[in-house]
Amino acid sequence: DSHEGSDDDSLQEDFEEELQDTVNKVRTVSTEPSVLFLFATDIHRYSSEATAETFISMRNTMKRFAEIEKCDYVIVNGDVIEGNLPKAESLEQGMITTSDMIAVGVPYYCVAGNHDTNRYPNSEYIFTIQEPYSAILGANRDAVFNPATNGTDYYFDVPMSNIRFLCINAVNGITLSYNIKQETVDWINNNNILDTTKTVILCMHLSPIEEHTYKNCKSDRNNIFKPLLNAFIANGGNLIMLTGHAHVDGVFVDPYTEITFLCQKCHAMDITDSHYEYMEANAIDGIQNYRS
Secondary structure, three states, X not given: OOOOOOOOOHHHXXXXXXXXXXXXXXXXXXXXXXXXXXXXXXXXXXOOHHHHHHHHHHHXXXXXXXXXXXXXXXXXXXXXXXXXXXXXXXXXXXXXXXXXXXXXXXXXXEOOOOHHHOOOOOOOOOOOOHHHHHHHOOOOXXXXXXXXXXXXXXXXXXXXXXXXXXXXXXXXXXXXXXXXXXXXXXXXXXXOOOOOOOXXXXXXXXXXXXXXXXXXXXXXXXXXXHHHHHHHHHOOOEEEEEEXXXXXXXXXXXXXXXXXXXXXXXXXXXXXHHHHHHXXXXXXXXXXXXXX
């Protein structure tokens, strides 16, 4: 990579300091069996020179930490690329990024975001949902896929534990709308995927809880997914949800634990007041304090 070996190590040092602090805190409270995984969301690689540079720093740091701390997985919650180029170019960017993430050296899992399907309604640009998944998911892995959604929903279990990762697609194909499909709900119900004997880590680009994301975004428009999660909790299930899209850091405990993360794009930008004003105008009251 062109940035490897650069004299400017400030970004690398920032990443490593933050990650090491987090890992140290996790180690003090973790019990066995446990899983240690690296997580990122909303990378928007290639949206600018800055995001391209911070991606390299992030990937290199992940690689070192995966080796030192014996991490189990790398998970990215969508918007891997910017998705603003003709289809062939964007798909190539997705495949390059997949190769870079696989090079971290531990199993790599990803869900698609709205930018990964290209965000411009133009026949030259538009994707079907299967196309970005073929680019982003890349290598084969030990996961169980939903055939009714062409493999865009899947889960995998952590060996020797009761921990299950469930990765759900919230981007509804060629229309680019957010909407969890009935086929997804049926697959979960019919196969007992929300098994109450397991701790389920649910990974989605966009939260199904409208109050936890931008006001104009809904991933559960038909209100078919939230009742499934509510029933899981009511029956004793343990759920942790990881989301992105909103480009803010936030933690919610109601109706269940959800953590949403600041995007890699914002880490790479000099955020302006006008950008914050837009976010404050469109985001929810619960995560209004991200200036601090």
